[in-house]
C-alpha cells in the first residue's frame with residue numbers, strides 16, 4: 308500500500324476500485340489493404356459499437372443530468388449516421404485501398420478543417436462533434452478501450468490527470484464514489500462540483516495517475532486530503548470507521564436544518580448556497596440553506612453543442628426561483644472562460660485565459676449572447692426573489708454598460724407586454740483587486756456586492772487557483788485579502804447596501820469567525836458546508852469577534868492570522 312497526499316476538495320471517505328480516465332493512445336499506421344470489403348466491414352462494425360455506446364451515454368446523461376445535457380450526444384449520433392461523412396470514408400477505403408483507420412482520419416480531418424473555416428457558428432460546432440465522434444470510432448478500430456465517465460456502471464473511484472467541469476457533470480454519483488486528480492486546487496471548478504454532488508475528492512496529488520493501476524483498490528479521504536492505494540485490511544476497517552463517523556457528524560449538523568443562523572449574541576447572518584443547475588436546489592433544501600447566493604449559469608451553456616435558447620434559460624431560472632419561494636436567488640450572468648470553455652464558441656487559445664477574454668468582457672462584446680440571457684432572467688423575475696450580478700467587473704464602465712443592456716431589454720420586454728419585476732437588485736462580484744480597492748465608488752451605484760474570493764485571491768496573490776505548485780501562495784487568510792474584504796464590506800455599509808461572499812472562503816471554518824467580525828451579511832457556500840457553518844456560528848459572539856478587527860487587519864502573515872483565530876475560537 309502507499310499513501311499519497313493531495314488537497315482535500317470534497318469531504319467524506321470513499322473506498323472502491325480504481326477507474327482510470329485517460330485518453331488512450333490513438334496513433335495508427337497508414338497501410339495498404341488487399342481486401343477493401345473486409346476493411347469496410349471493420350469500419351461499419353466500429354461505427355455500430357460506437358452508436359450503441361452513445362445511445363447508452365445519452366440515456367445515462369438524460370437520467371442524471373436532464374434532457375438538455377443529453378442533447379450533445381444526439382448531435383454525436385447524427386454525425387455517426389450521416390452518409391455525407393460515412394460514404395466518403397468507405398469510398399476512400401475502396402478507391403485508395405487503405406486501412407479504415409487512415410480513411411477515417413483523413414476524411415474526418417478534411418471535414419473538420421472545412422467546417423472550422425466556415426463563417427457560421429453552427430457549422431463550427433459540427434467540427435467539434437466530428438472530432439469527438441471520430442476519437443470513439445478510432446478507439447474501436449484500434450481495439451483500445453475508450454474510458455467514458457458516463458458509461459461507468461459499477462462502484463469506482465475515478466483517477467484522472469484533471470477533470471473538466473463537463474467531465475465532472477457526467478459523473479453518476481450512484482457509481483462514482485470518489486475521485487482524485489493530479490492537478491487542481493480546492494477552488495478549481497471540478498472540486499466545487501464534487502462538493503455539490505457530495506462526492507469525496509482529493510485533487511492536486513501531482514502523481515496519482517502514475518501511482519494507481521486500473522482496478523487497484525483506492526481509499527479517497529476527502530476530509531484530510533489523502534489517497535491510500537491498495538490498503539491493508541486494517542486500513543480498510545479504519546477508514547470505514549472514519550466514513551461512519553462522518554455520517555454521524557452529518558446527523559448532528561442536520562439538527563439545525565430548520566433553524567435560522569444566529570450567533571451566540573443574537574446576530575443573524577444569511578447562509579445561502581452556490582449552485583450550478585436547478586437540480587442542485589434539492590441540496591440547498593436538504594441542508595437548510597436560506598437562499599441561493601450564487602447560481603453559476605455557465606453550466607447551462609456547457610456540455611452542449613450550441614448556445615441555450617432564451618426559452619431553455621427561462622425555464623431553468625424559473626425553476627430555481629419557484630423552488631426557492633420567497634428566498635433570495637442571486638443569479639450570476641455568464642462567466643465563461645478561464646477553466647470553463649465552450650467548444651462551440653471557438654474562441655482563440657489564450658496565453659493567460661484567467662486574465663483574458665472571459666465573463667463580462669465576453670458578454671459585453673458578444674451582446675447578442677448576453678441579451679438572450681438578460682431577457683430570460685427578466686422574464687423569470689416574476690416567479691420569485693431574483694437578484695442579478697455581473698461577474699469579473701473591473702471598471703465602473705463595465706457595470707454601467709451591463710446594467711444599461713439589462714434596462715434596455717427590460718424596456719423591450721415591457722413594450723412587448725411582458726411583465727417584469729420592478730425590484731430586482733443588480734450587483735457585482737468583487738473578484739478583481741482594483742474593484743475591491745475602489746469599492747466606495749462602486750457602492751454608490753450597485754445594489755450589493757458578492758465577494759468572489761476564489762478569483763480575488765488568485766489575482767491578489769498572483770497564484771493560479773488551479774496550480775497545485777503555487778497552492779502555498781493561495782492564502783485566504785493573508786492580511787492583504789482580509790483588508791480587501793473589509794474594504795468591500797465597509798464600502799457597502801457606508802451606502803446602506805449589503806455585502807456577501809460566494810467564494811469558497813465563505814464556508815471555511817477559520818475564515819467564518821473573521822468574516823463575522825468584519826460584518827459580512829451573507830455567506831454563500833457549497834450546500835454541504837451550510838450546516839457545519841451554522842453549527843459553528845451558533846457558538847460565536849459577533850460582538851467579541853468585531854473587537855479583533857484592527858488587530859487582524861494589521862497582522863503581517865496568513866499564519867499569524869490563522870494561529871490567532873485558532874486560539875480565540877478553540878480550533
Ligand SMILES: C=C(OP(=O)(O)O)C(=O)O
Pocket residue numbers: 601603642738758759760761762763809810811
Ligand atoms: C465564486 C467565484 O466564481 P467562480 O468560482 O465561478 O470563478 C469566485 O471567483 O470566487
Ligand SMILES: [Mg+2]
Pocket residue numbers: 738759761762
Ligand atoms: Mg470567479
